[in-house]
Structure formats: C-alpha cells, structure tokens
Amino acid sequence: MANARFTVVGGGLAGLMTTIKLAEAGQHVDLLSIVPVKRSHSVCAQGGINGAVNTKGEGDHPDIHVRDTLRGGDFLAEQTSVKGMCYAAPGIIYMLDRMGVPFNRTPEGNLDFRRFGGTLHHRTAFAGATTGQQLLYALDEQVRRYEAEGLVTKYEYWEWLGMVRDEAGRCVGSVAMDLRTMEIRTFPAEAVMLATGGPGIIFGRSTNSVINTGTAAGRAYIEGAIYCNGEFIQVHPTSIPGEDKLRLMSESVRGEGGRVWVPKKKGDKRHPRDIPESERWYFLEERYPKYKNLVPRDVATREIFDVCRNLGMGIDGGDAVYLDVTHIPAEELDRKIKGVMEIYEKFVGDDPRVTPMKIFPGMHYSMGGLYVTFDPDPRTLTPADGSPKNQATTIPGLFAGGEADYSIHGANRLGANSLVSCIYAGTIGGPAMISYAKNNAKSAGAVSQKYFDDAKKYWTERFEQIRKMNGTENPYVIARELGDVMTENVTVVRYNDKLKATLNKIAEFRDRWHRINVLDTSNSNNRPLSFVNQLWNMLALAEVITKGALLRDECRGAHYKPDFKLPEPKTRDPNQDPEWMKLWRERNEKWAKLTMARFTENGPDITYEPIPTPVMEPEPRWYA
Amino acid sequence: MSTNDRFVHLKIWRQESPTQAGYFEEFKVPYKKGANVISCLMEIQRNPVNAQGQKTTPVNWDSNCLEEVCGSCAMNINGRVRMACSALIDKLEQPITLEPLKKFPVTRDLAVDRNRMFEDLKKVKAWIALDGTHNLGPGPRYSPKVQAERYVLSTCMTCGCCLEACPQYTRDNDFVGAFAISQVRLFNSHPTGAFNAADRNHALMGEGGIQDCGKAQNCVRVCPKEIPLTTSIMRMNRAVTVQTVKDLFMKDEGEEAGHSGPA
Ligand SMILES: Cc1cc2nc3c(=O)[nH]c(=O)nc-3n(C[C@H](O)[C@H](O)[C@H](O)COP(=O)(O)OP(=O)(O)OC[C@H]3O[C@@H](n4cnc5c(N)ncnc54)[C@H](O)[C@@H]3O)c2cc1C
Ligand code: SF4
Ligand code: SF4
Ligand code: FES
Numbered sequence: 089m090a091n092a093r094f095t096v097v098g099g100g101l102a103g104l105m106t107t108i109k110l111a112e113a114g115q116h117v118d119l120l121s122i123v124p125v126k127r128s129h130s131v132c133a134q135g136g137i138n139g140a141v142n143t144k145g146e147g148d149h150p151d152i153h154v155r156d157t158l159r160g161g162d163f164l165a166e167q168t169s170v171k172g173m174c175y176a177a178p179g180i181i182y183m184l185d186r187m188g189v190p191f192n193r194t195p196e197g198n199l200d201f202r203r204f205g206g207t208l209h210h211r212t213a214f215a216g217a218t219t220g221q222q223l224l225y226a227l228d229e230q231v232r233r234y235e236a237e238g239l240v241t242k243y244e245y246w247e248w249l250g251m252v253r254d255e256a257g258r259c260v261g262s263v264a265m266d267l268r269t270m271e272i273r274t275f276p277a278e279a280v281m282l283a284t285g286g287p288g289i290i291f292g293r294s295t296n297s298v299i300n301t302g303t304a305a306g307r308a309y310i311e312g313a314i315y316c317n318g319e320f321i322q323v324h325p326t327s328i329p330g331e332d333k334l335r336l337m338s339e340s341v342r343g344e345g346g347r348v349w350v351p352k353k354k355g356d357k358r359h360p361r362d363i364p365e366s367e368r369w370y371f372l373e374e375r376y377p378k379y380k381n382l383v384p385r386d387v388a389t390r391e392i393f394d395v396c397r398n399l400g401m402g403i404d405g406g407d408a409v410y411l412d413v414t415h416i417p418a419e420e421l422d423r424k425i426k427g428v429m430e431i432y433e434k435f436v437g438d439d440p441r442v443t444p445m446k447i448f449p450g451m452h453y454s455m456g457g458l459y460v461t462f463d464p465d466p467r468t469l470t471p472a473d474g475s476p477k478n479q480a481t482t483i484p485g486l487f488a489g490g491e492a493d494y495s496i497h498g499a500n501r502l503g504a505n506s507l508v509s510c511i512y513a514g515t516i517g518g519p520a521m522i523s524y525a526k527n528n529a530k531s532a533g534a535v536s537q538k539y540f541d542d543a544k545k546y547w548t549e550r551f552e553q554i555r556k557m558n559g560t561e562n563p564y565v566i567a568r569e570l571g572d573v574m575t576e577n578v579t580v581v582r583y584n585d586k587l588k589a590t591l592n593k594i595a596e597f598r599d600r601w602h603r604i605n606v607l608d609t610s611n612s613n614n615r616p617l618s619f620v621n622q623l624w625n626m627l628a629l630a631e632v633i634t635k636g637a638l639l640r641d642e643c644r645g646a647h648y649k650p651d652f653k654l655p656e657p658k659t660r661d662p663n664q665d666p667e668w669m670k671l672w673r674e675r676n677e678k679w680a681k682l683t684m685a686r687f688t689e690n691g692p693d694i695t696y697e698p699i700p701t702p703v704m705e706p707e708p709r710w711y712a
Numbered sequence: 713m714s715t716n717d718r719f720v721h722l723k724i725w726r727q728e729s730p731t732q733a734g735y736f737e738e739f740k741v742p743y744k745k746g747a748n749v750i751s752c753l754m755e756i757q758r759n760p761v762n763a764q765g766q767k768t769t770p771v772n773w774d775s776n777c778l779e780e781v782c783g784s785c786a787m788n789i790n791g792r793v794r795m796a797c798s799a800l801i802d803k804l805e806q807p808i809t810l811e812p813l814k815k816f817p818v819t820r821d822l823a824v825d826r827n828r829m830f831e832d833l834k835k836v837k838a839w840i841a842l843d844g845t846h847n848l849g850p851g852p853r854y855s856p857k858v859q860a861e862r863y864v865l866s867t868c869m870t871c872g873c874c875l876e877a878c879p880q881y882t883r884d885n886d887f888v889g890a891f892a893i894s895q896v897r898l899f900n901s902h903p904t905g906a907f908n909a910a911d912r913n914h915a916l917m918g919e920g921g922i923q924d925c926g927k928a929q930n931c932v933r934v935c936p937k938e939i940p941l942t943t944s945i946m947r948m949n950r951a952v953t954v955q956t957v958k959d960l961f962m963k964d965e966g967e968e969a970g971h972s973g974p975a
Contacts, residue, residue: 108845123774124830126870127782185851188840188902190863197853216863221781225866229839236834244827268819297776331744332751332797333778423860427867431779434798435746515845564757564770607760608769612729613820616757616770 092531093118094521095262095277097248097304099125101220101507102490103283104227105514106521111234113522117241118275119231120264122299124244126228129285129297130510133220134338134428136202136212137184137507139177143198148209150174155704157505160206160384161455161498162645163680163706164317164699169462169495171703172470173512180511181213187226190215192424202424203343204503206384206711212504217338217427223507247618248304251280251311251486252543259485260532260539263547267618270611272547274540276532278525279485281517282308283510286454286491290626290633291579292571294451295327295336305458305492306625309632313481315685315692316494317456318629319636322501322646323579325388326411327450328436334450335435337411338428339503342381344421346413348372348392349444350401360410360444371395379711386500386646387711389449393580396448403446412444451579453506455497455646456633458488459684462495469702471516476524479517485532487521489513494682499645554620559603563620566597566604570630578634582649587638594631601627632685632692639694642679662708672708680706718743720752721763721807724771727818730825734818738763738807749789749796749810750775773822780936783869786876787812787822793876795936796822813876815883829870832888836915838895840905852903865898865944867937874931874941886920890931893922894944900951913948913955922952 092115096107099121110117121128142148153174158165185191185199191213192200201210215222234240245267252261252274261276287302288294309315326341326348327334342348349368356363372391373380381388392409396402402409413421418441421429432440459482463475471478479487490510497505525531573593577586601624607616641652654675657668681696719740727734740763741755750773757770775785778797785796788811790804801808816824874890875881881889896912899905916922925945932941 112845123776123782123784124826124870126830127776127784129776129782131781131869132777132779179847182847182850183845186840186848186904187842188851188862188899188905190859190866192863193854193856193859195856197855199850215866218781218867221869222863222866229833230842232830232834233837233839233841297782298778299776330751331747332754335779427781434780435748435800437800562758562760564754568758607757610728610769613772613823615772 092116092278092525093276094525095120095275095280096283097262097281098128098283098285098490098492099228100128100130100283100285100490101224101227101510102492102513103281104224104231105511106281106283106489106518107240108227108230108234109514109518110521111231111239113518114239115522116239118243118277119240120243120246120248120262120275122245122247122267125231125242126225128224129300130224130507131221132295132297132336133223133507134217134336135204135340135343136214136219136504137181137223138204138211138502138504139181139213139508140174140209140211141178141181141199141201141213143194144201144210146209148211150177152209153177153211156207157496157502158498158704159707159709160502161500162709163498163701164320164644164682165498166462166495166699167701167703168464168469169471172516173496173509175470176512176515177508180508180515184223184226187230189222189226192216202340203382205339205342205382205388206502208379212340212343214340214424217340217425220507248282248284249547249621250307250543251483252276252539253483254535254539257484259483260535263543265547265551265618267615268613270551270614270617272544272551274544276535276540278528278532279487279521281487281489281521282458282492283488283490283514284492287626287629288451288454289567290570290630291321291451291574292568293330293332293334293575295324295334296452301622301626302454302629303622303625305488306629308458308481308486308488309685310625310628310687312687313483313486314459315456315629315632316459317636317683318632318685319640319683320455320499320646321451321579321633322385322453322455323389323449324452325385325392325449326447327452328432328445329448329450330435335431336450336452337432337445337447338425339385340425341411341413341428344413344424345416346381346411348381348388348409348411350395350403350409354401355405357404360412361414369401376711383711384500384502386648389580390648392449407448408446409448410444411447413440414442414444449580451575453501454491455494455499455501456636457492457494459682460488460493460495464702474519474523476520476527478520479513480520480524485524487517489517499647550621551617554606554617555609557604557606557620559605561600561604562607563604563616563623566600567623567626570594570597570626574630574633578637580648582637582647583651584638584649587634590634591631591638594627594634598627628687635692635694636683636685640679640683642675644679660712662710669708676706720747720801722752723807723809724821725811726771726821728820730817730819737768743801747801749799749801749808750778750785752801771822772820781869783871786871786873788814788876793873793934795871798936813872815876815881816872817883826870826872829872829875829891832892833895836888836892836896837908837912838892838899840899840902841908854903858901862898862901864939865894868894868939869937871936873934873936877930877934879928879930880924880926885924887924888916888920890925890941890945893925893948894939894941897944897948909951910955913952916948916952917955922948
C-alpha cells in the first residue's frame with residue numbers, strides 16, 4: 089500500500105475524525121469539502137456530546153446509555169454500533185478534552201455534565217452552548233497539523249459529484265468539481281468515505297446550514313447505494329421561525345431548567361411576564377411527570393404541535409409556545425448557554441433572560457441515511473476493531489459515516505447523541521477503509537485509466553448540458569416550493585393522502601427541472617450551475633423520504649400517522665395491559681424493520697429488512 | 713401593484729472573477745419582517761432582476777450556518793465590516809451597500825479567498841500536539857476560571873473581521889493579525905498546549921509577527937464574537953518579550969527553549 093491515497097468527502101466531525109484516523113496510520117488523504125472544513129455544519133451544534141462518564145455519582149453506565157439510545161430510537165437502530173458508540177463515548181470525550189476543547193468544568197476542575205432529553209442522567213459534556221463549534225475546531229486543528237506534515241491535502245470549495253467504478257462495480261475514486269474555476273477532475277482512491285452530513289435543505293427552511301442539501305448521499309443512492317430509513321426525520325421541538333432558516337434553541341435550554349408553557353386562557357393577550365404562575369399551563373410537565381420538559385424530541389414536538397394546531401392554545405392562537413428561562417439567574421444562563429441566548433437576542437431582538445422565548449418545532453435532523461454494515465465481535469457485541477465491513481455501504485470501496493449514514497439513531501435521535509455518533513463513525517470508519525484497501529488484491533491506482541476518463545467525461549457532458557438550460561423555471565424557486573410541500577406534509581404529522589399528493593408534486597418538480605434556466609453561464613464561482621445538479625439529487629431523496637413515509641403504516645419515533653395509531657393502553661405502564669401488549673407485539677413484528685430504498689428509473693424500490701436485536705429486545709416506549 | 717408595497721433597496725458589488733473589474737448593481741427586493749441581508753440575497757436568487765428591471769445573474773456570496781457561528785459571511789455592509797447573516801434589515805439604513813472584504817482577493821462578487829488565515833494558523837501551530845487518538849484517559853484538570861477565559865478565545869470563527877479593520881494588515885505584508893495572536897494565547901493557556909508555547913511564541917517573533925501590531929485596537933471593536941483581542945495582544949506581547957530573554961539564557965546554557973507558559 090505504498091503511496092496509497094484515500095478520499096474523505098466532508099469536513100464535519102465525521103469526515104475530520106476519519107481523516108485523523110487515516111493520517112495517524114500514515115495514510116495520505118484527499119479531503120474534499122464544499123466549504124472550508126472549519127465552516128462545516130457541525131459548528132452549529134449547541135448543546136453537547138453524550139458519554140456515560142458518570143462523574144456525578146448517579147450510577148450512569150454505558151449500558152444505560154445504550155438502553156436510552158435504543159429506546160429513544162424506538163428499536164430501529166443498528167444495535168451493535170449503538171453499543172460500540174456508547175462504550176467508546178467516554179474515551180471520545182476524554183480525547184476531545186486532551187485536544188483542548190474548553191469543556192465546562194466543575195469547581196474541582198473536572199468535566200461538567202448537563203442533562204439532555206430522553207435520559208434521567210447528567211450525561212452531556214458541553215462547552216458553553218457552542219459545543220459543536222468547539223469540537224469541530226479541535227478536530228480541524230489536528231487535521232491542520234497533519235496537513236502541515238503533508239499527509240492531508242485539503243480541497244476546499246470542491247464538490248463531490250459521483251463515484252468512479254470499475255467493471256466489477258468497485259468504487260475506485262471520485263469525480264469532483266472546483267466550485268471556483270468549475271474544473272472537473274477525478275480523484276483515484278483506495279476507498280472513499282462520504283461524511284457529507286444531512287439533507288435538511290430538502291425541507292427548505294430547517295435548523296440546518298445552507299449547504300446541507302443531501303446532494304452527495306442522493307447521488308450515491310442514484311448510483312446504487314442503498315438509502316435506509318429515509319422517512320425518519322427529526323423535527324426539533326424548539327426553534328425560532330425565520331425567513332431564511334429556523335434557528336435552533338438547543339435542548340440544553342430545557343436541560344438547564346427551561347420550561348415550556350402556554351397561557352391557560354386561550355388567546356390571552358397579556359405580556360407573558362404579566363401572566364401569573366397559576367394561569368400558565370406547563371403542558372409537558374403535566375403530561376410527563378417523570379421526564380417533564382426533557383421527554384424525547386419527537387414526543388415534545390408532537391405535544392407542542394397538538395397544543396397549537398389541535399387545541400388552538402398557541403400564543404395568540406398561532407404557531408408558538410413559550411420557552412421560559414426567566415426564573416434562572418442571568419449569570420448562570422450566560423455561563424452555560426450564552427451562545428443560545430445570544431442567537432435569540434440577535435435574531436428576535438428580545439432578551440430571553442427577561443422575556444420568555446417564543447418557539448415552534450422545526451425540521452432538524454435525518455435519522456435515515458446511507459445503509460452501512462457493521463461486523464460485530466461476538467463476545468462484545470460491538471463492531472470489531474479494524475474490520476473492513478464497518479461503515480461500509482453496499483458498494484465496495486464506498487463508506488459512509490456521520491449524519492449521512494443511517495445506523496445509530498433509529499426512529500428518533502436523542503439530543504447530544506449525534507456529535508458522538510459522528511466521531512465514532514470516523515473512529516471505526518478510518519481503520520475499516522485501511523483494512524479494506526489491504527485486503528484488495530489490486531490498488532485503485534492500478535485500475536485502468538479508462539474508468540476515470542469515462543467518469544470525467546460523463547460529468548463534463550452533464551454540466552455542459554446544464555449550462556445550456558435556458559428554460560423558464562428558476563431552480564431556487566423549485567427548491568423553495570419543494571421545501572414548503574415537504575415541511576407541510578412530511579414532518580410532524582403524516583397522512584397517506586397528503587403523502588401521495590407530495591409524491592405527485594415531486595414528479596411535477598422533476599418535470600419542471602427539465603425546463604430550468606441555469607441563470608448563470610460563467611466559469612467562475614458559478615453556484616447556480618452546481619445547484620441545478622444538486623436539486624436533481626434532492627428530488628431523488630425527497631422521493632425516498634416521502635415514499636418511505638407513505639408505505640410505513642404505523643407510528644414509530646419521529647414517524648407519526650394518526651390513522652395508524654395504537655389505542656392508548658389502559659394502564660400507565662403499557663406492560664401491564666396484556667391486550668395492548670398483544671397489539672404492540674403484532675405491530676412490532678410487522679414494522680420493526682429497516683426501510684431499504686434502491687434507486688430505479690421509476691422511483692425508489694422499497695423493501696424491508698429485519699433488525700437483529702442481539703443487545704436488547706424491543707419493548708414499548710413510554711416516558712410517562 | 714399597490715403603492716404601499718415595501719421594498720428593500722440594495723447596492724451590491726458585482727465582480728465576475730478575480731481579474732475582472734467590479735461595479736455596483738442595485739436591487740429592490742420585497743420587504744419581509746425579520747429579513748436579514750442573506751435572506752435578501754436569497755430572494756435575488758429566486759428572482760435575479762436588478763432595480764432597472766433587467767435580468768442579471770444571482771449574486772455570489774459565502775454563507776453556511778446563518779446563525780453567526782461558521783464565520784463565512786463577513787462583508788462590508790454600509791461600509792462597516794460585519795456578518796451578513798445577523799445583519800437585520802430593520803436595523804440598516806437604505807440603500808444598503810454590500811461590498812466584499814478588501815483585505816482578501818475577491819473570488820466573485822461578495823465572496824473572497826481567506827485561505828491566508830488558515831495558513832497563518834499553521835504558522836503559529838494553533839493545535840495541541842497530541843500523542844494519539846487512542847484512549848489515554850481525561851485531559852489535564854483546569855479551573856472553571858481558566859475554562860471561561862479559554863472558551864471565549866475558542867469561539868473565534870476565522871471570519872476575518874478583525875483583519876479587515878486592522879490598519880496594519882494588508883494584502884502585501886505578512887502580518888498574521890489579531891485572530892492568530894489570540895489563538896496563540898488560547899493554546900498556550902492549555903496545560904498541555906503550554907508545552908509548545910515557546911514554538912508558538914517564536915512564530916510571533918519574526919516578520920509578520922506581533923511587533924507589526926500598531927495597537928490601534930480597531931480589531932476588538934469589530935469582532936462579532938467579542939473576543940478580547942487587545943488583552944490577547946497585550947498578554948502575548950509580554951510572553952514574547954519574556955521569551956526573548958529566556959532564549960538568551962537558554963543559549964548560554966545550551967538548552968532547548970522549553971516550557972514558557974502563558975503570560
Ligand atoms: C442547530 C443544530 C444544533 C445541533 N446540536 C447538536 C448537539 O448539541 N449535539 C449533538 O449531538 N448534535 C447536534 N446537532 C446535530 C449535529 O450537529 C449534526 O448531526 C452533525 O454535526 C453532523 O456532522 P457530519 O460530520 O455528519 O456532517 P456536517 O458537519 O454537516 O459536515 C458535512 C461536510 O460534508 C461536506 N459536503 C457535503 N456535501 C458535499 C459534497 N457534495 N462534496 C464535498 N463536500 C460535501 C460539507 O462541506 C461538510 O464539510 C445539531 C444540529 C443542528 C442543525
Ligand atoms: S490592535 Fe490594531 S494593529 Fe493591532 S491587530 Fe488590532 S487592529 Fe491591528
Ligand atoms: S478574532 Fe473575532 S473578528 Fe477576528 S477572525 Fe476571530 S471571530 Fe472573526
Ligand atoms: S453564515 Fe455562518 S456566520 Fe454568517
């Protein structure tokens with residue numbers, strides 16, 4: 089493997105960690121990213137990173153983290169990678185600490201931990217309320233060190249377009265485009281990691297960054313990789329609606345004691361501070377006395393939705409409820425969640441330390457993603473060290489990790505579990521790529537040049553065609569309309585007739601795509617040119633998400649269909665109601681399965697795959 | 713169209729490529745409550761027509777997070793350097809003038825090439841020299857007070873506002889600027905980061921180093937993250953002076969210049 093080169097696409101946490109693992113092993117890495125890696129979406133993460141370090145004497149343990157994660161995900165997660173992640177998590181947090189992340193400290197100088205949703209433990213390490221930024225910088229700095237040593241070559245402002253494959257279908261490299269000169273070239277690689285993040289922009293306005301179109305995962309799917317559990321889309325309960333994006337108010341706000349309420353009197357016009365305690369309805373605390381404001385996200389989101397849309401109890405009868413921290417001393421708020429407080433202040437203009445915030449759910453995260461495999465060690469039931477099967481897609485040589493893969497979060501992600509899952513994916517993904525390359529008889533560099541030339545030719549021609557598009561449709565208008573339809577019909581509450589209508593809409597958008605005007609024909613920083621191609625891939629993923637939702641006639645985690653809801657159990661603990669348990673078991677039998685989408689010219693071909701449950705048997709999920 | 717429809721009036725710098733000449737183009741986009749500069753630029757993408765009613769190309773700019781944490785969208789707005797995503801229309805005088813940063817080469821329209829900043833982070837070795845990523849247990853303990861100090865420094869998003877405002881930072885010199893000096897303070901103030909403090913101090917000594925700073929304090933006034941840049945510069949100035957003296961002694965004793973902790 090002399091002079092072997094690997095490609096990592098994406099410089100978020102998952103991509104950077106993969107890069108570090110490869111470089112640490114002496115491998116050469118080409119690191120591609122649409123934006124300078126230091127500006128990747130991971131910087132947006134606010135609240136923190138989970139790991140059962142148990143410094144608070146609460147008896148926390150990785151096994152409890154495993155259980156919370158699997159339950160939180162309603163038993164749709166890949167269990168061995170969950171276990172692997174939860175056991176690796178304390179070590180990951182320590183590593184980040186050693187890299188210099190300014191995690192908040194206890195008086196004794198130890199790492200401090202806060203509470204997050206879906207658990208009863210203080211398990212979330214945090215650096216103010218900009219944890220993602222701090223973690224990303226720490227990894228970015230280590231990668232810069234390897235860059236200075238010549239092991240890593242960054243290609244920033246480069247967009248990955250697709251794979252180069254040999255006759256056996258193996259991925260031997262990539263085609264990418266320089267977004268400044270619009271040059272297209274190939275990157276031969278022993279293995280390629282797609283760590284390209286989530287697809288939030290398919291929903292138009294979301295809490296995601298603007299480049300999160302899911303274009304790379306969409307393209308990999310079109311080229312034959314399986315996309316799994318696409319319909320599981322997390323809508324975060326607390327965001328501030330905006331013209332250009334929905335800005336997240338982190339779960340840490342509730343973790344630090346924030347309370348959600350609406351006035352008891354419908355349409356109460358008083359200023360929130362003038363409404364006395366007795367006339368406020370803390371509906372989450374009332375409905376969930378144990379977890380209170382820290383129920384899992386899907387639950388909180390549906391409750392807020394219910395209060396506003398079904399009961400008409402939202403503030404001023406509209407789509408908003410209060411998120412209140414005014415009872416917490418301002419000094420404490422600044423020490424722990426200043427970053428979030430400032431976002432609200434800056435973008436809304438009110439000081440949340442004095443006036444309760446107005447929030448509403450917003451599209452946030454994709455649990456689904458590219459299907460990847462793991463190779464569990466039978467003794468530990470965690471992914472075996474260095475196995476080439478870990479994080480591997482169904483295409484040999486193509487790996488995926490981070491928000492772009494489907495594995496860890498099942499039907500609903502727990503807060504602060506994503507950052508750790510991204511870093512974990514890199515931790516096992518890098519070594520997997522190296523083993524894969526070692527096991528291969530032939531290096532990608534020895535593969536016939538023909539495959540590279542063909543792939544380059546394909547993309548050059550495709551962009552020549554796009555450049556000639558001079559129709560009447562504006563690609564950004566189509567994207568906005570797509571976002572509106574997806575948000576309306578494919579987020580919190582889903583109905584089959586509306587999902588069908590959405591599929592028709594997507595077909596219409598695709599038709600309109602062919603009549604697009606490219607808006608710009610220049611050869612310098614031509615963003616519309618790149619966006620037109622991305623939009624095509626977004627439509628493909630939108631179809632996967634919507635069709636998956638249409639076919640799945642049940643409620644599970646973030647996927648909620650009132651028409652297929654099980655009746656309420658007669659006892660508070662559903663396990664005590666045998667009749668209900670029977671219904672639940674039947675339901676689980678049928679639907680505790682992975683949604684596997686394969687691309688065909690006529691739309692996604694969807695099949696279901698049973699989920700092995702070596703770590704934990706599924707059980708009803710209840711938080712009351 | 714009714715007469716009371718409100719518009720946002722923008723004057724935007726257009727420049728097709730680094731080598732071409734630039735000019736201003738005016739736009740009128742429909743006013744929306746809560747709009748910011750970026751949401752207006754997005755509106756232009758959806759309807760690329762200028763104020764004269766002529767078709768034009770969408771404006772090119774850099775942005776990603778839209779919540780002032782990724783550092784992409786720095787530009788000059790009404791002549792003042794700031795982040796575009798947090799520039800609310802309601803708080804700006806119209807017409808709103810948008811110009812690219814002047815201290816960096818324009819790539820197109822409002823987008824510039826800030827690679828020099830990332831290179832300078834290499835120059836000052838802005839990282840901790842880790843033994844490896846394997847599990848070696850927790851990092852060194854340090855106090856909440858040190859954490860609080862380091863945290864603020866660590867929110868620097870490499871936006872370049874401080875450099876744009878700095879009279880000493882020019883396109884043709886090598887000055888690393890306030891942000892890089894502040895990063896040295898960040899890494900030197902970490903208990904293990906301090907092991908390599910001397911290296912970083914040395915990087916601040918030569919040409920382009922800290923003595924290029926004229927103490928004009930423009931940088932601290934424009935930093936969107938309110939990083940105490942002048943304090944960083946002061947502390948590092950002192951550290952560099954101490955380092956110079958130390959280097960002299962070390963030379964006498966024939967030793968390596970080692971642990972020079974944070975000032
Ligand atoms: C507002 C917000 C707050 C959050 N808070 C938390 C939290 O507190 N805790 C938590 O655990 N999780 C949180 N999350 C979730 C978490 O931040 C993300 O899931 C995670 O950061 C994703 O990391 P990633 O490495 O997979 O991808 P990203 O960080 O999104 O990076 C993707 C990378 O891929 C590159 N890329 C994409 N497409 C291409 C292409 N075609 N060619 C080349 N490069 C490409 C991009 O340039 C980028 O570098 C939050 C999310 C949001 C939106
Ligand atoms: S103090 Fe003045 S000269 Fe020094 S870095 Fe800041 S702006 Fe530049
Ligand atoms: S110090 Fe402030 S102004 Fe300078 S790059 Fe960092 S965040 Fe931007
Ligand atoms: S878009 Fe990230 S700082 Fe403005």
